[in-house]
Amino acid sequence: xxKPWLKNKKNRFLLILVMCLVLSMVIISSAxxxxxxxxxxxxxxxxxxxxxxxxxxxxxxAALVGGGLSVAGLxxxxxxxxxxxxxxxxxxxxxxxxxxxxxxxxxxGLLRFDALTFPLSSFLGSIFAILLVYRxxxxxxxTPVQNLLLSGVIVGTIFTNVLVFIVWIFxxxxxxxxxxxxxxxxxxxxPRFLLSILFLEVIGVGTVLLFSRELDILSLGEEExxxxxxxxxxxxxxxxxxxxxxxxxxxxxxxxxGFVGLIVPHTMRLLLNNEHRLLIPACxxxxxxxxxxxxxxARKLIMPVEIPxxxxxxxxxxxxxIYLLQRKKKIxxx
Amino acid sequence: MxxxxxxxxxxxCGYGEKIILKDISFGIKEGxxxxxxxxxxxxKSTLLKTASKIISPLSGAVYYQGEDISKLxxxxxxxxxxxxxxxxxxxxxxxxxxILMMGRYPFLKRLEAEGKADWDIMKKAVSLTDxxxxxxxxxxxxxxxxxxxxxxxxALIQEPKLLLLDEPTAHLDIGHEMKIFDLLRKLNRQYxxxxxxxxxxLNLAGQYCDRLLLLSGGGIKKIGTPEEVLExxxxxxxxxxxxxxKENPISKKPHVFxxxxxxxx
Numbered sequence: 001x002x003k004p005w006l007k008n009k010k011n012r013f014l015l016i017l018v019m020c021l022v023l024s025m026v027i028i029s030s031a032x033x034x035x036x037x038x039x040x041x042x043x044x045x046x047x048x049x050x051x052x053x054x055x056x057x058x059x060x061x062a063a064l065v066g067g068g069l070s071v072a073g074l075x076x077x078x079x080x081x082x083x084x085x086x087x088x089x090x091x092x093x094x095x096x097x098x099x100x101x102x103x104x105x106x107x108x109g110l111l112r113f114d115a116l117t118f119p120l121s122s123f124l125g126s127i128f129a130i131l132l133v134y135r136x137x138x139x140x141x142x143t144p145v146q147n148l149l150l151s152g153v154i155v156g157t158i159f160t161n162v163l164v165f166i167v168w169i170f171x172x173x174x175x176x177x178x179x180x181x182x183x184x185x186x187x188x189x190x191p192r193f194l195l196s197i198l199f200l201e202v203i204g205v206g207t208v209l210l211f212s213r214e215l216d217i218l219s220l221g222e223e224e225x226x227x228x229x230x231x232x233x234x235x236x237x238x239x240x241x242x243x244x245x246x247x248x249x250x251x252x253x254x255x256x257x258g259f260v261g262l263i264v265p266h267t268m269r270l271l272l273n274n275e276h277r278l279l280i281p282a283c284x285x286x287x288x289x290x291x292x293x294x295x296x297x298a299r300k301l302i303m304p305v306e307i308p309x310x311x312x313x314x315x316x317x318x319x320x321x322i323y324l325l326q327r328k329k330k331i332x333x334x
Numbered sequence: 335m336x337x338x339x340x341x342x343x344x345x346x347c348g349y350g351e352k353i354i355l356k357d358i359s360f361g362i363k364e365g366x367x368x369x370x371x372x373x374x375x376x377x378k379s380t381l382l383k384t385a386s387k388i389i390s391p392l393s394g395a396v397y398y399q400g401e402d403i404s405k406l407x408x409x410x411x412x413x414x415x416x417x418x419x420x421x422x423x424x425x426x427x428x429x430x431x432x433i434l435m436m437g438r439y440p441f442l443k444r445l446e447a448e449g450k451a452d453w454d455i456m457k458k459a460v461s462l463t464d465x466x467x468x469x470x471x472x473x474x475x476x477x478x479x480x481x482x483x484x485x486x487x488x489a490l491i492q493e494p495k496l497l498l499l500d501e502p503t504a505h506l507d508i509g510h511e512m513k514i515f516d517l518l519r520k521l522n523r524q525y526x527x528x529x530x531x532x533x534x535x536l537n538l539a540g541q542y543c544d545r546l547l548l549l550s551g552g553g554i555k556k557i558g559t560p561e562e563v564l565e566x567x568x569x570x571x572x573x574x575x576x577x578x579x580k581e582n583p584i585s586k587k588p589h590v591f592x593x594x595x596x597x598x599x
Contacts, residue, residue: 221422
């Protein structure tokens with residue numbers, strides 16, 4: 001299944017370039033479509049200019065969150081050697097969501113520093129979730145795929161329901177529209193949130209990129225990687241931490257947007273191949289494109305009602321997950 | 335006098351609580367071809383994995399050129415020693431070329447791209463292993479024999495002084511078996527590559543190895559030349575069966591014949 005056109009190094013750069021082009025086209029077209037249509041001339045009018053800025057912020061957020069979640073999904077897949085891993089399925093997103101909600105109740109006084117405390121509490125929740133899932137799935141020193149998926153789904157469901165329970169009890173203390181947030185929401189409340197998420201995603205994705213060679217080698221399995229000089233345990237733990245951080249940053253401001261980390265990396269693996277130094281930037285770009293397009297659909301599909309973005313990605317991603325599970329059954333469960 | 339490359343001293347190895355081998359002390363000299371043989375479950379693979387730092391010893395130590403490998407960095411060790419597992423595979427699809435270039439990992443700094451020297455080393459390994467036609471294929475399109483050659487080539491790209499192999503021909507037909515062992519002999523004789531290989535097949539071991547290490551009963555049963563180790567009494571005791579040892583008329587090496595019907599008497 002080698003893609004012959006990728007043999008040429010130039011084609012690889014070309015591909016990244018094309019994806020950048022597609023991304024900018026998507027950004028531009030999405031900026032002019034929405035509940036209010038904006039023409040080029042309107043940007044210079046005062047009212048519509050504000051709408052245009054808000055929309056641009058939203059697009060930026062969609063790009064960062066989509067790209068980040070895709071790269072996080074990719075890292076989970078490569079480290080767990082399982083094409084079905086994704087921050088949502090592994091319960092990491094739900095853990096992050098629960099972290100934020102708990103912080104909201106406990107630390108009302110700290111809300112002034114929300115651009116920091118939101119991602120931090122989300123990060124702690126995510127780490128707790130991935131550790132718990134990994135622990136539950138581990139039997140006699142191995143983590144079989146079925147166990148991992150099962151414990152991910154169970155931990156995710158429990159966390160989501162604890163979250164709903166807390167929201168139900170402390171309804172009055174909660175920020176408005178928490179359920180809306182939970183289902184994935186790309187509204188930019190404050191520009192500083194955007195800066196915070198930009199910072200975290202750039203750090204996270206950049207770090208992952210530094211480890212692309214190790215991620216390649218980990219695909220050969222633990223023993224081969226150790227023999228090639230990769231400190232597997234240390235690197236796996238570190239990268240799981242980074243992937244959780246990327247997920248947490250996205251969840252803390254935008255809620256739980258599922259399946260992005262599954263759909264995009266899988267498509268990219270099919271389209272390119274599995275060399276990470278190409279796959280990581282491609283996943284980031286692909287995730288950004290995917291989420292901007294999904295968000296445009298969310299805003300436009302049944303106007304004037306806006307559908308939560310998480311619902312859109314789940315409607316596309318769910319069937320894809322089932323398809324992958326069917327197709328990979330032979331390979332995964334042998 | 336060639337120097338000792340790898341040495342174990344009072345080594346015990348196993349997994350967690352379970353001790354599989356006790357008090358193993360042996361060494362391999364530069365340029366030597368050593369075979370590890372023994373019945374199933376004797377700890378052949380465990381010993382090889384401990385020697386290559388894939389698992390850590392329960393007690394005792396492994397020394398590479400006099401240095402305790404538990405104190406060496408993995409990358410430094412990988413520049414000297416390469417390991418080929420029994421049935422290596424890739425979980426995600428990679429081209430042969432990509433797999434091969436992973437062999438340069440121990441030599442490259444983070445963010446450093448492969449240079450011309452790295453590509454030349456790769457080309458040399460490709461021509462030695464005769465896999466030039468395969469390099470653009472995906473690994474999962476290859477037969478198991480071809481795949482094994484690819485992983486041997488990847489190991490050679492690490493430019494090791496010592497090559498460790500775990501039953502490299504376990505699932506291969508005799509044609510591929512001969513191809514791989516003739517290649518190993520060539521690497522050993524012409525390029526003075528030291529080799530330790532785990533072997534299932536006693537006759538293959540007798541044919542190709544300078545010395546044999548027979549593991550049985552949780553320790554070293556015997557170590558020595560094929561003539562010394564493949565001796566009917568030793569083999570019968572270790573494998574709990576009846577054999578006859580004769581000389582191979584062509585290679586003059588000992589050949590072990592099994593006797594059918596021993597368990598039905």
